[in-house]
Amino acid sequence: MSNPRIRNLQLDVLSDNWYTLRKVSFDFQKKNGTWQTQNREAYDRGNGATILLYNREQRTVILTRQFRMPTYLNGNETGLLIEACAGLLDKDNAEDCIRRETEEETGYQVTDVRKVFEAYMSPGSVTEILYFFVAEYSDVHKVHEGGGLEHDQEDIEVLELPFQQALDMIASGEIRDGKTIMLLQYAQIHQLV
Secondary structure: OOOOOEEEEEEEEEEOOOOEEEEEEEEEEOOOOOEEEEEEEEEEOOOEEEEEEEEOOOOEEEEEEEEOHHHHHOOOOOOEEEEOEEEEOOOOOHHHHHHHHHHHHHOEOOOOEEEEEEEEOOOOOEOOEEEEEEEEOOHHHEOOOOOOOHHHOOOOEEEEEEHHHHHHHHHHOOOOOHHHHHHHHHHHHOOOO
C-alpha cells in the first residue's frame, strides 16, 4: 500500500469471530491539499470466485438456492437466495477454487472454465474482490447431486432453469443477488445461451 494521499494508517481488530472486522483510522489528503482524519470499518472475508454454468444446446443454466442470514435480517422473508455458485478462494487460485466449489455445490465437474472479469462487490465496507467465470456444462459433467459440504454447514438446492426464465426472475425480483445478475446479463450480452 503506497498511496501518498494516505498517512498514519492504523488498523484495530474489532472482531475475528467468522471473518475479520477492522476499524481503520487514517489521514486522507483531499483534492484541495488539506488533510482530514477519517475512520472506517472494513470487513475482510477473503477473496472469492463465482461461476455461471450454461448449456447452449438446452438453453439452461445451473443456479443454487440457499439460506443467507444477512438477507433475512434485511427483509428477505425466507432468507433464501437464488445465486450463481460461488466460494472463497481459501488460498487457492481463483480457477482451482471455482472448479472445487462447482463440484461441491452443484455436483458438476467442469474443466473448461473461462474467467470473464473481476469486481469489488461492496467496496465501501468489504475488502473482497470476486473473480467471475463461465463454463459450459452437460449431463456428462454431473458426478453427484451437489448440495455443498456438511462440515461447512451448507444446505444448497441445485436449480437447472431455462435461461429466459432466469432472466425473467431478475425482473420479477426472484433473483436479487448481484453476482448472479451480473453473470446472467453477461451471458445475455455475449449470447452464450
